[in-house]
Amino acid sequence: MDIQTLTFLIVGVTFALYIGIALWARAGSTHDFYVAGGGVNPVANGMATAADWMSAASFISMAGLISFMGYDGAVYLMGWTGGYVLLALCLAPYLRKFGKFTVPAFIGDRYYSNTARTVAVICAVFVCFTYVAGQMRGVGVVFSRFLEVDITSGVIIGMAIVFFYAVLGGMKGITYTQVAQYCVLICAYLVPAIFISIMMTGHVIPQIGFGAELSDGSGTYLLDKLDGLSTELGFAEYTSGTKSTIDVFFITAALMVGTAGLPHVIVRFFTVPKVRDARKSAGWALLFIALLYTTAPAIATFARVNMIDTINGPDAQGTAYEQAPSWISNWESTGLISWEDKNGDGKMFYSGDERNEMKIDRDIMVLANPEIADLPAWVIALVAAGGIAAALSTSAGLLLVISTSISHDLLKRNLMPNITDKQELRYARIASAVAICIAGYLGINPPGFVAQVVAFAFGLAASSFFPAIILGIFSKRMNKEGAIAGMISGISFTALYIIYFKFINPAANVPENWLFGISPEGIGTLGMVLNFVVAIVVARYTADAPKDVQQLVANIRFPKGAGEASAH
Amino acid sequence: MSFESEQHADDYWKENLRMMLTLLCVWFVVSFGCGILFVEELNAIRLGGFKLGFWFAQQGSIYVFLALIVIYAIKMNQLDRKYNVHEDHEEPEEFEEALEEEFGQ
Numbered sequence: 001m002d003i004q005t006l007t008f009l010i011v012g013v014t015f016a017l018y019i020g021i022a023l024w025a026r027a028g029s030t031h032d033f034y035v036a037g038g039g040v041n042p043v044a045n046g047m048a049t050a051a052d053w054m055s056a057a058s059f060i061s062m063a064g065l066i067s068f069m070g071y072d073g074a075v076y077l078m079g080w081t082g083g084y085v086l087l088a089l090c091l092a093p094y095l096r097k098f099g100k101f102t103v104p105a106f107i108g109d110r111y112y113s114n115t116a117r118t119v120a121v122i123c124a125v126f127v128c129f130t131y132v133a134g135q136m137r138g139v140g141v142v143f144s145r146f147l148e149v150d151i152t153s154g155v156i157i158g159m160a161i162v163f164f165y166a167v168l169g170g171m172k173g174i175t176y177t178q179v180a181q182y183c184v185l186i187c188a189y190l191v192p193a194i195f196i197s198i199m200m201t202g203h204v205i206p207q208i209g210f211g212a213e214l215s216d217g218s219g220t221y222l223l224d225k226l227d228g229l230s231t232e233l234g235f236a237e238y239t240s241g242t243k244s245t246i247d248v249f250f251i252t253a254a255l256m257v258g259t260a261g262l263p264h265v266i267v268r269f270f271t272v273p274k275v276r277d278a279r280k281s282a283g284w285a286l287l288f289i290a291l292l293y294t295t296a297p298a299i300a301t302f303a304r305v306n307m308i309d310t311i312n313g314p315d316a317q318g319t320a321y322e323q324a325p326s327w328i329s330n331w332e333s334t335g336l337i338s339w340e341d342k343n344g345d346g347k348m349f350y351s352g353d354e355r356n357e358m359k360i361d362r363d364i365m366v367l368a369n370p371e372i373a374d375l376p377a378w379v380i381a382l383v384a385a386g387g388i389a390a391a392l393s394t395s396a397g398l399l400l401v402i403s404t405s406i407s408h409d410l411l412k413r414n415l416m417p418n419i420t421d422k423q424e425l426r427y428a429r430i431a432s433a434v435a436i437c438i439a440g441y442l443g444i445n446p447p448g449f450v451a452q453v454v455a456f457a458f459g460l461a462a463s464s465f466f467p468a469i470i471l472g473i474f475s476k477r478m479n480k481e482g483a484i485a486g487m488i489s490g491i492s493f494t495a496l497y498i499i500y501f502k503f504i505n506p507a508a509n510v511p512e513n514w515l516f517g518i519s520p521e522g523i524g525t526l527g528m529v530l531n532f533v534v535a536i537v538v539a540r541y542t543a544d545a546p547k548d549v550q551q552l553v554a555n556i557r558f559p560k561g562a563g564e565a566s567a568h
Numbered sequence: 569m570s571f572e573s574e575q576h577a578d579d580y581w582k583e584n585l586r587m588m589l590t591l592l593c594v595w596f597v598v599s600f601g602c603g604i605l606f607v608e609e610l611n612a613i614r615l616g617g618f619k620l621g622f623w624f625a626q627q628g629s630i631y632v633f634l635a636l637i638v639i640y641a642i643k644m645n646q647l648d649r650k651y652n653v654h655e656d657h658e659e660p661e662e663f664e665e666a667l668e669e670e671f672g673q
Binding site for chain 1: 571577580581584588591592595599600603604605607611615616617618619622623625626627629630631633634636637638640641644645648651652653654655
């Protein structure tokens with residue numbers, strides 16, 4: 001069977017699986033729809049959290065980014081896993097004991113204020129839309145390359161599938177589909193990595209092969225060879241990187257704190273039956289995430305060595321274009337690779353200086369990796385299914401947060417308190433249907449700045465939600481004045497800094513102009529610090545939180561008596 | 569109040585905070601310390617084909633994060649039981665057992 005047929009077959013089978021699960025796990029009540037009935041096993045919840053978290057960006061782009069950034073890629077590896085330590089230790093158990101459906105519900109109730117709730121709804125919706133547009137785009141890219149339909153049809157097929165199980169099943173449908181999607185995506189990620197690791201180093205485990213000697217008999221370590229190649233070709237040494245220490249520090253911190261503040265991740269810990277399950281669940285989630293995140297830097301290294309060797313040839317003089325392997329022409333047709341014969345010798349050459357003749361989009365590294373390494377066709381088909389699973393699972397989780405925030409926090413709690421459970425469920429379904437259409441539209445017509453707003457989403461989450469939630473748990477006296485002032489100053493500072501350097505004056509976006517040398521990607525950390533300081537100072541000069549709220553805070557600090565997550 | 573006394577509630581919370589802060593210190597030292605601030609110094613040491621600082625930044629820190637969450641979950645469950653504030657209906661502890669086997673905790 002050719003790659004085309006195999007891809008259709010494997011992707012088709014996974015779609016049938018997702019739809020089957022959705023039919024089996026239909027939501028009957030808002031309780032099912034919002035928190036899957038609150039009865040999800042911690043292992044399953046951990047898998048679902050992992051699938052929810054690992055988006056098309058983690059699956060498709062991250063290894064590619066690392067491949068081009070070398071050491072600096074560690075900001076993503078540490079940033080997107082370290083946040084789970086904060087979640088597990090400082091947030092998840094307490095929020096679970098608090099027992100509400102959503103992050104805005106916590107903010108609104110803890111700070112006894114509908115203004116705070118509304119601010120939180122707006123932040124949550126904005127953060128989620130930013131994300132989901134990127135996911136839909138990821139679905140489109142995978143479809144267009146592997147199934148050879150155009151991006152628009154790809155996005156529409158993806159929308160239809162998500163629509164089916166998110167609108168029908170709510171959190172319950174999503175959770176169980178995500179368990180299946182996790183299995184698909186992790187296999188798709190590990191199988192090629194293991195194959196390539198065996199080919200290049202003789203080690204089965206990529207995490208070990210990554211630091212091992214090459215199996216070509218030369219006795220050099222893989223990373224040493226890559227360092228050598230990089231410096232010869234005019235790149236920075238792979239294991240050293242180019243960003244300043246302070247910038248790496250702040251970006252890592254912003255991603256970590258942003259992770260712990262993202263509403264679609266936090267809401268996962270409301271779906272387990274007990275507080276101790278919330279603690280466990282975070283452990284399982286990180287275990288499942290770590291499988292992919294420790295493999296990614298290995299793939300990045302393998303792919304880079306392979307790619308340089310293939311393009312520049314064994315003698316490092318370049319490969320004649322007529323003899324180029326088929327993956328180059330396959331990807332040329334998508335416009336993600338291009339070759340310009342500058343010196344007219346008919347050979348391709350890739351380097352970091354003026355000799356360079358190739359333009360290679362970093363997004364193709366994972367998807368093209370099996371082709372570059374000449375792996376069997378079914379592996380390539382599996383990778384396509386994995387990319388789609390990653391994008392679908394994250395979109396579904398995000399769409400759910402959008403619909404819950406609107407139907408529950410905005411309509412039920414603020415605007416129409418008298419609607420019944422049934423009506424609320426209907427509004428939740430309408431909200432997620434509308435959200436899917438908007439997301440699809442953004443996926444087909446991506447605003448030029450999708451990639452840039454991702455920094456926005458993390459910065460916003462880090463500088464708004466995180467301090468408000470932490471102070472809400474660890475300071476009994478923190479009041480609404482402090483929390484609202486903190487959130488607004490943290491968000492405004494971060495947003496203005498990012499907007500200035502990314503949109504108003506992009507030309508000035510160089511290290512010399514940055515505040516303390518911190519790039520817009522890392523500024524969320526400073527925004528978070530500002531939020532904390534403002535909140536604490538304002539709270540000191542205003543009245544303490546009322547006694548009943550203080551009692552509520554005392555009550556979330558120990559597990560006993562945690563009921564199921566509830567609406568009121 | 570589910571604690572036997574105010575004193576118990578305070579002690580429980582203090583022990584919880586102490587443990588949380590200790591684990592967060594490790595978290596900070598491994599990621600921001602070994603992986604970022606002292607990466608150059610550690611890179612002078614080799615771990616097979618890895619420079620140590622690079623290994624911490626791209627591999628080691630993630631393993632430590634995982635261990636921290638596991639230790640926290642186990643210790644907190646013990647603390648809950650010590651102060652009798654754990655949840656009712658205890659279930660078999662497959663999670664701890666499975667992870668204890670894996671990490672030798």
